[in-house]
Amino acid sequence: MIRVPTDDLSTQQTTPGLDDLLRRFDHALEELQTAPGFAKPRYQTEIQQIATDILGMSGGIKALDERAPLFEEAGVFVGGPWEDTTRLSPPLVGGTLKAGGLSQTMETLSDLRMVALATGRVTNGKTTTEEAMAYLEKITSLNLALLFGPSTEAERTGPAFDAQAASSLFRHILRNVPVERLVQRVVNEIEEICVQRPIWTHQVRKMIRLVAHLPGAEPSDDPALGRFVEAITGPTKVSRTVRDPLDYRKAIKDMHSAQLAREIEDFAASLRATGLAAEQHAVLARHLVRTDVTRLADALGLDDRGRAELEANQDLTAELVRVAIHPTTCQTLYGLARILERGLLSRPAVAGGLRRLIDLSIRADVRKVLLATRDRDDGTTANEVLVAGTIRVLGQPLGVGQGNNPTCQAARGISMWSQHRPGYLLELIARAARDGVVEVAFEGDLMRSDELGPGLAPHLDPELDPVSLTLVPHLDSLYDEMMKRVAMRTDDGHRWVNPGLYGRIVPSGFSSAIDKVTATVTNYRDFVRLFYASHHPHYNDGHALIYPNPVGLLITTTQGVLLGFHAVSLQRVAPDPTGTLRAYFFNPNNEGRQDWGQKIRTSVTGHGEQEGESSLPFHQFASRLYAYHYDPYEVGDTYAVPEHSIEEVERLARESWGRKYPWLPDPNAAAPPGLV
């Protein structure tokens, strides 16, 4: 049972020594305040030092909070990343706190300043009370684990991280934000994550468990929250009270048929509504396999196609449930439902490939990694974990994510193969798990991953699904090696590496906005025009995308400042329900909701997206593109693309990431009107 640690600050004794520290802090703050602007950095160190000591003491947060309205004006944040309150980024707060030491101290002082702004105790002319409040709600919702104090889970923290101080900070924030709104925000967050149907659900499950314990959160009174809490703890009449899988197993045996039918129906409804499964659901599925496997169709809430597929593959389905569906792998139920609906089990390569994994001889190192993904030791084997993971990847190709790793290329590959080369993907999984190698032929050379050095992520973050944990180290090495081999060529390496890594589903045409040799934006209008002519249905003679297109994006901040390059795949281009033409794409970074500045915000739901897709209006997507593939035989009328469309894309590009690059004028055009 998790509880918010209680410490009523009003009755708290301050520690001896705190008064002395506070005297020194006040003195240092005054010195900083009176120092001329250019000399403030000289006095900031002292503030940081004393504040670190104060934060380590009971009552420290409260004492600093009283002084927080003075911080900004005195110059505590001048010259550093916390200076401008409009540029603070909530997703960075958790990592900064966990880094410990100076980072944690500065982040805490900055957040206390936001509390002062949110409660109207000070104004800075830039951030309103509402904005400051929204910021606090956001950072609290993202850091519930820190609020609840030191956890037993291995968190990535710096050696000097003070978990107690971090917990005090969020408890303090909690006293200053309306809790109902915070709960609402967290529930929205959970909703928007779940609507993307990620295959790795550890994080969102943790959020659900934590938010349910916030003071003021009443799952029983809040249908939105209650739905998610029940989805993972027990969404049916019986499972609501019988939480333990073993007890539930006994309960099923004594059920009469109407009661069982009710359980089946309720489990299915919850699974399809939230994308989350409860452990008892796995117990039920195993029970049905023993009694009447066809009833799985109802228990998984299958559509007509899924029902037909189950009918045709009863033995294999039963086998997969016995192997892969356990209480600890219950989430695989959703993957199983989707794999049936995709009709994949009827493909001999998929059926054979899955069967092979069941008794594959898995290497010791891979086995260790696979077993570590379980929440608890429950007797499941590495093969069972791997089969379960594979079912999820095949069932939900767009639910694959890269976790906290710079491996978007590998995640994109797994997603693309799951969609269009599932047999090949199964082959790779088997080789990696059994032989510790992935082999790819690149431009006539056979490349073996076990002969290569580590790639971009030598130490993979373990918060990943079993298939990614098995495959990504190999794909990462191969990708890195391929990029090295083409490094001296004069065009962007992805021109050759994408077809090399992903296979022939990648078309041969390639266009890039940035000239690699000169690092300048060259022929940008041609680049955009060709993209419209090859991908926009009005100009491309109606050639729809058959395979996802591995494109390169330039990611920008909420201010439109260039952050870096990112690999996504363009899934399809189609009008949304309102008729706006949108680009639907797969973003492997686990977070489809992005704000890239210039009002460009990717959407994951409500604009015709399928599960796991992100989308943007076509021209906005084009404005962040720097490289794409196209089929040279499927280019429509480039001349028909209207000038004003291209100008709009160019404007968005130039005023955002384009500011980081020199632009060469198009050789055949006069200087673009209005732009220099």
Add this chain to the structure above:
Amino acid sequence: MPQTTTTTDSPRTMHARTALLGWSLEAMEACHKHGRPFIAVVPPEFGPYMEEHKLAYEPWDFSKLNERSTELYERLEERGVQFAVPLYEETVEWSGALNARFQSNPRLFNRSLLFRDKAMMKRKAQIHGLKVGVFEEVENKDDVRKFLKRVNAALLKLDEEPSDPVHVKPFAAAGTVGHRVIRTEADIDKIPDDQFPLLAESNLAGQEFSCEAFVHGGKIKFLNITEYVRLGHSNFIPASPELEEYRPKIVEAMEELIEAFGVENGFLHPEWFISKNGNVKFGEVAARVPGGHIFDLIERAYGFSAYYAMVLASDPDTEQAAFDELFPQPVTGAEGHAGCLMIYPRKQKIEKLDMPDELKNDDYFERHTLFEPAAGKVASREGFGNHYGTVFLFGQDPERMRTLLKRYEEHDFYV
């Protein structure tokens, strides 16, 4: 509100009579506080900072000595500058060259070179009769070998007795940078060949200390004595009564030095050795801001800004009244003793900061600048290198100050 400038010009055109050579927030802040306009001559990479804060400046790359060097004089002259203050070792000859032009005294430049060539500096002192050790310019390891041999022969050492050490150091580097103690063949082998030529000198016995003298019109306006507890690690201000007892002899030696070097206006930071019988020997001298937080300690003990005092002393037109107003009486005018301990990690890999509560709760403890290490690896260093942080102490009893500095010098602050 003090003004750094009297015009609303841009940072690149503002006028001022004082030029500060080198980037120093402390020096600029001191001038700002005293309402004295200045132009800071700083490396070009500081330009954006100066622009952002509207501070008068002139960008200049001090590492480039070439035929364009006279441009700096022309640009400063045009902006009304009348004298330059060197803040860093590397800017000392620049200030000599500039002041030679501003004050139409070409010898000022040659004089500044004395501070930049330790062999020339020693020879000058020797010619003038100051007591120095023996020294030689050495070109290679063989020269060092011969020097070590000759010094020990002169000391009448028997072969089996351990050698008396000699020291080698670069001609022109601040403080302890590149300084090596040579006792054995092995020590000689460790000197990288590319560091030659070097100055080799015999070991000077006695207690080492430094002076900080603000000189105007060839006269000492204020003389501080800094007591070293351990060279490069700890010192305090003012010195203990045992050392201050020798002040008359030290003043005498300082006056000889000023006369020998012909210093009219400016700041001197020499290091001396004093034997039990009060024999003062010359080590070396610098004309820039000293290391070891000495200026911070002066400000803490005496309450005046040594940066500003340096500017006043460098200005040929400063009136005596300005000094009278700024300087208290040495020793008796101090509020107490200010000391500091500079911390160097002693391990190759460090994981965390260990700041003893006993030290933090000591009533002499004032503040520290040590941080939790982010990365464990300690950068290897030559000479004393950069310290990782400093502990500042303040109190009334010099004996207790010395004891504390010694005790915590033994402590591993990084483990």
